[in-house]
Structure formats: structure tokens, C-alpha cells
């Protein structure tokens with residue numbers, strides 16, 4: 041899949057960041073929303089004239105000078121509940137999404153979190169099933185490492201090797217990367233670009249904001265209509281032109 045990233049200047053698109061979709065009763069890192077809450081969020085987006093789509097679809101539309109009615113939907117880590125919790129809701133709303141997975145931990149769990157419940161990650165078959173059902177698969181690195189603390193060898197493995205592993209798994213090119221923990225520096229951006237990714241997702245906006253450090257808005261279980269609306273509006277007020285995006 042090739043994702044054209046335009047070189048013109050334009051505002052940063054609105055991209056929501058989710059993780060797990062399921063039971064959020066024991067959720068110390070606040071990474072889980074219930075399927076009912078996701079359903080409510082997508083209903084609100086539709087009310088505001090926005091449809092949630094994968095980053096590949098969003099960026100391709102922007103490159104054509106379109107896509108003002110699109111919002112990006114991303115799901116980090118590749119939790120197994122994506123297939124059962126998120127995908128039915130996405131399909132009901134006619135939405136697509138990007139799922140950022142860890143090819144070094146398929147079938148494992150969130151062992152990088154020091155505390156809290158272990159959440160199972162999708163197996164290789166699960167990732168293939170998501171892709172077959174129209175979900176864009178991107179890389180979240182091999183094993184969930186903070187790239188700003190990785191040595192040169194680890195940096196290459198987490199970026200280039202994870203892309204190669206996913207391409208092998210899926211039989212397609214992999215366009216997107218997502219920085220674990222959202223931590224990003226110039227060296228990490230260069231490694232991601234050199235590995236051949238067309239775009240990458242960060243979290244906070246900053247001096248590196250651009251096609252390889254796209255800011256995203258954390259959306260959680262506590263985001264009711266009013267809070268989500270505020271996040272959407274604040275983003276639009278703060279938005280500014282960024283080279284490489286329309």
C-alpha cells in the first residue's frame with residue numbers, strides 16, 4: 041500500500057488515539073474504553089460531520105486536497121480485544137482504523153507495563169484477520185521500546201525489522217509507524233523515515249510535528265460528549281500549518 045504524503049502545507053488532521061476496547065473496570069493506565077463508549081464517540085463524530093478512517097485513508101484523501109470530513113482513528117499495541125470490542129463498532133459506523141501492532145510480541149501480552157492487568161495481544165492470525173477485514177496494520181516497533189533510549193542496533197530493529205516482519209506477515213507494504221510511549225526525537229524520526237515508512241504517529245505536537253511525527257489526541261473512557269467536543273475544538277484552535285500535510 042502506498043500512502044502519498046503531500047508536500048504542501050496545511051493544518052494537522054485530527055487523529056484519535058485508542059488502545060484497548062473492552063472491560064475497563066481494572067485499568068490503571070486508562071487505556072481501555074468500553075465498546076459502548078467507542079460507539080458513542082463515533083456517533084458524536086458523525087454528528088459533527090466527521091467519519092473515522094485509517095491514517096492511510098486520511099492521508100491519501102488529504103494529498104488529493106480532500107478529507108476535511110475525515111478523522112483518523114488509531115488503536116495502539118494490537119490488543120486481542122480489537123477484533124471483538126472495536127471492530128464490530130467500527131463496521132457498524134462505516135469506519136476504518138489503523139491498528140499499530142508489535143510483531144515481536146504477537147500472541148503475548150503488555151509485559152512492558154510494570155503494573156496492572158495483563159492484556160492479551162493479537163496473534164499473527166488475529167492481525168491477518170484484522171487486515172482481511174479492512175483494517176490498516178502499522179508497526180508499533182518490535183517490542184514496545186522507547187526509541188529515544190534505544191541504541192543504534194535496537195533502533196534499527198524496532199523500525200526497519202518490525203516493518204519487514206509485518207510485510208512478511210501480511211504480504212503487503214507497511215506504510216505507518218507509531219512511537220511507543222509517544223516519545224520522539226530527531227534520531228528516531230530519521231530512523232523511521234529511513235526504514236521506509238510513509239508516516240508516523242506521535243502524541244504531543246512539537247518542533248518535529250510533520251508526516252513522521254503526527255500528533256494525536258488521547259481519547260478515553262472519561263471522554264463524554266462535552267470533553268470530546270472540547271478536545272476536538274482545542275485541537276482545531278491550536279492547529280497550525282505543517283509542511284508535508286494538507
Ligand SMILES: [Zn+2]
Nearest residue numbers: 116117220221
Ligand atoms: Zn503502546
